[in-house]
Amino acid sequence: MGGPTQMRRRAVSQAALAAGVLAGDRLLLARAITQVENEQSDAHTLLAQLYTHSGRGHIIGITGAPGTGKSTLVTALAQTFRSRGETVAIVAIDPTSPFTGGAILGDRVRMRGLSGDAGVFIRSMATRGSLGGLSKTTGDVVTLLDAAGYQRILVETVGVGQAEVEIASTAHTTLVVEAPGLGDEVQAIKAGILEIADILVVNKADRPGVDKTVKALEMMLEWEHGGSRLVRHHGQLMRVESPPAQAAAQTADDWRVTVLKTIAADGTGVAALGERIVAHRAWLEASGELAVREQLRVARTLENILHAELNRRLLARFPAGSLDRLVEAVHTRRTDPYSAAQSLLAAW
Amino acid sequence: MGGPTQMRRRAVSQAALAAGVLAGDRLLLARAITQVENEQSDAHTLLAQLYTHSGRGHIIGITGAPGTGKSTLVTALAQTFRSRGETVAIVAIDPTSPFTGGAILGDRVRMRGLSGDAGVFIRSMATRGSLGGLSKTTGDVVTLLDAAGYQRILVETVGVGQAEVEIASTAHTTLVVEAPGLGDEVQAIKAGILEIADILVVNKADRPGVDKTVKALEMMLEWEHGGSRLVRHHGQLMRVESPPAQAAAQTADDWRVTVLKTIAADGTGVAALGERIVAHRAWLEASGELAVREQLRVARTLENILHAELNRRLLARFPAGSLDRLVEAVHTRRTDPYSAAQSLLAAW
Numbered sequence: 212m213g214g215p216t217q218m219r220r221r222a223v224s225q226a227a228l229a230a231g232v233l234a235g236d237r238l239l240l241a242r243a244i245t246q247v248e249n250e251q252s253d254a255h256t257l258l259a260q261l262y263t264h265s266g267r268g269h270i271i272g273i274t275g276a277p278g279t280g281k282s283t284l285v286t287a288l289a290q291t292f293r294s295r296g297e298t299v300a301i302v303a304i305d306p307t308s309p310f311t312g313g314a315i316l317g318d319r320v321r322m323r324g325l326s327g328d329a330g331v332f333i334r335s336m337a338t339r340g341s342l343g344g345l346s347k348t349t350g351d352v353v354t355l356l357d358a359a360g361y362q363r364i365l366v367e368t369v370g371v372g373q374a375e376v377e378i379a380s381t382a383h384t385t386l387v388v389e390a391p392g393l394g395d396e397v398q399a400i401k402a403g404i405l406e407i408a409d410i411l412v413v414n415k416a417d418r419p420g421v422d423k424t425v426k427a428l429e430m431m432l433e434w435e436h437g438g439s440r441l442v443r444h445h446g447q448l449m450r451v452e453s454p455p456a457q458a459a460a461q462t463a464d465d466w467r468v469t470v471l472k473t474i475a476a477d478g479t480g481v482a483a484l485g486e487r488i489v490a491h492r493a494w495l496e497a498s499g500e501l502a503v504r505e506q507l508r509v510a511r512t513l514e515n516i517l518h519a520e521l522n523r524r525l526l527a528r529f530p531a532g533s534l535d536r537l538v539e540a541v542h543t544r545r546t547d548p549y550s551a552a553q554s555l556l557a558a559w
Numbered sequence: 560m561g562g563p564t565q566m567r568r569r570a571v572s573q574a575a576l577a578a579g580v581l582a583g584d585r586l587l588l589a590r591a592i593t594q595v596e597n598e599q600s601d602a603h604t605l606l607a608q609l610y611t612h613s614g615r616g617h618i619i620g621i622t623g624a625p626g627t628g629k630s631t632l633v634t635a636l637a638q639t640f641r642s643r644g645e646t647v648a649i650v651a652i653d654p655t656s657p658f659t660g661g662a663i664l665g666d667r668v669r670m671r672g673l674s675g676d677a678g679v680f681i682r683s684m685a686t687r688g689s690l691g692g693l694s695k696t697t698g699d700v701v702t703l704l705d706a707a708g709y710q711r712i713l714v715e716t717v718g719v720g721q722a723e724v725e726i727a728s729t730a731h732t733t734l735v736v737e738a739p740g741l742g743d744e745v746q747a748i749k750a751g752i753l754e755i756a757d758i759l760v761v762n763k764a765d766r767p768g769v770d771k772t773v774k775a776l777e778m779m780l781e782w783e784h785g786g787s788r789l790v791r792h793h794g795q796l797m798r799v800e801s802p803p804a805q806a807a808a809q810t811a812d813d814w815r816v817t818v819l820k821t822i823a824a825d826g827t828g829v830a831a832l833g834e835r836i837v838a839h840r841a842w843l844e845a846s847g848e849l850a851v852r853e854q855l856r857v858a859r860t861l862e863n864i865l866h867a868e869l870n871r872r873l874l875a876r877f878p879a880g881s882l883d884r885l886v887e888a889v890h891t892r893r894t895d896p897y898s899a900a901q902s903l904l905a906a907w
Contacts (some may be wrong), residue, residue, distance in 0.1 A: 218651045505890050513882075517904070541852070542854050547611055548610065556869075
């Protein structure tokens with residue numbers, strides 16, 4: 212109880228932790244991330260202190276179906292940015308079992324090519340129940356990495372589905388990765404994930420069928436063209452909204468989504484992809500789209516914080532077991548969930 | 560304004576609408592579903608009235624990757640249940656573009672084999688921004704169909720990812736559909752979707768590679784065996800929880816997940832699948848698992864209603880534009896989202 216060892220571990224105050232993150236101290240950054248990941252009570256103090264120092268990093272989302280080689284591509288991209296003299300942070304989202312909470316992929320061994328480089332920071336995160344999606348705290352972890360000064364922040368998600376939409380709301384630049392021969396063309400159409408891609412990548416381009424895959428994607432882009440862009444609709448603050456009708460017309464300010472081929476395993480095409488990513492960042496700034504996306508992200512963050520806090524306050528109002536009793540009453544059809552919710556809120 | 564035509568359209572009160580649904584009036588049922596889908600203000604009154612009449616239907620979720628033939632399988636299953644003399648409702652969740660809000664698959668033409676059968680009710684729903692997932696109002700629509708007396712309620716989702724977890728929390732019995740040669744084995748492992756399956760189906764079993772697919776799934780089941788079951792953990796009301804450690808030991812009461820082969824297009828194996836689904840329902844009732852899953856669903860429903868209502872009340876507190884200004888303040892780093900949320904809540 213408060214022995215010397217424990218005192219030494221606790222010696223770092225939240226203020227010192229924040230200062231350490233800002234100074235680029237990797238050990239303190241890792242500790243700060245753990246606090247945020249575990250949703251410790253004082254993590255919000257830390258985030259509040261660091262948030263105003265964030266906003267310079269370029270957040271790049273990389274998504275796509277399993278088997279497309281995303282991790283290898285992320286590693287190769289990190290090396291490309293490093294060779295440009297830029298610092299890189301990687302957040303790798305590993306899917307967890309929704310019921311056991313354990314990470315399926317476990318510790319990552321695939322990014323070994325980057326170990327020992329002081330300009331690269333790698334963090335693996337579990338999705339914790341959000342199957343294939345982003346962890347609840349991913350946005351906060353990105354804020355920490357941003358405040359720590361990393362210039363390119365790569366967020367890699369595994370899975371297809373909800374993750375794509377979430378990453379489009381979190382990232383500045385979204386890469387959707389495909390590979391030849393996975394039957395993903397159909398999947399891409401059905402899930403509509405093309406709409407969130409700023410850049411399409413066909414990785415494993417040394418495989419047979421690559422040209423067919425590229426052509427299929429380009430045809431779909433043609434069809435999509437002039438279609439939806441990620442915009443924030445005024446007055447409807449908390450949502451990803453459909454674009455205004457006039458955005459349907461292609462203007463000179465629009466970003467043209469293109470398909471790039473890479474072989475991440477030997478680096479082919481990765482430098483060109485890096486340049487395209489940098490060009491997208493420049494376009495975001497010049498067109499004003501960056502501000503739009505940032506505002507959307509802020510709105511989402513605010514919404515999440517408010518929801519969590521309201522839920523906490525509501526639950527704290529009721530003695531243990533009272534909610535269980537209400538659930539039981541609804542379950543046995545003595546009441547219905549709408550009346551039950553009204554009675555809960557009335558008591559509040 | 561209140562002309563004769565409009566009066567006739569409005570002549571059905573919520574009470575009469577509820578009575579019509581209970582009496583099995585298809586037209587009024589369709590109208591009630593539209594009210595619920597559009598989240599009309601009086602939909603909650605309707606749901607409150609009908610909820611206590613629900614609880615008898617067997618809710619069956621059917622999920623899996625695109626291309627596995629889920630829709631054909633759902634049609635064939637409906638015919639099987641009909642031949643048993645049971646009534647069937649089908650809710651087909653179509654993915655929508657997250658940004659345009661339009662349904663991608665459009666009107667469904669694939670269930671033509673069921674048209675004209677008064678014992679079958681089919682409803683297509685759009686996911687509305689929840690890419691590949693369930694529509695927000697799916698649970699409510701299921702409640703209506705249940706109250707209307709449909710005995711088997713089939714809920715089909717398209718997409719892989721979040722949808723699987725959601726459907727496992729909504730359905731009593733969850734089918735995960737695979738097909739040979741889609742490379743889905745890897746995907747299934749990675750996404751952990753096996754954990755939510757009560758029954759695994761390898762459809763298109765006339766394709767090459769079917770035995771390999773079946774074997775791969777069975778090996779994974781072996782590995783999973785004795786693993787997680789969907790249980791509600793007391794005291795943690797609002798979440799899908801990991802199972803208690805003792806559940807790891809297989810008991811006689813446990814349901815054994817098996818792999819069934821079907822060729823939905825010609826009906827092969829579909830009757831056996833139907834029997835397995837009926838057996839699962841019987842097991843749910845005998846083991847007490849049905850009550851556990853129902854409580855979980857009630858808790859989720861309550862949570863969703865509370866969240867929506869709290870959000871509505873919070874937003875109603877603030878004059879138009881004030882939230883926009885706060886987002887702008889966070890965006891320009893004059894404040895941080897945590898302090899902003901606190902100030903909003905303090906004002907409340």
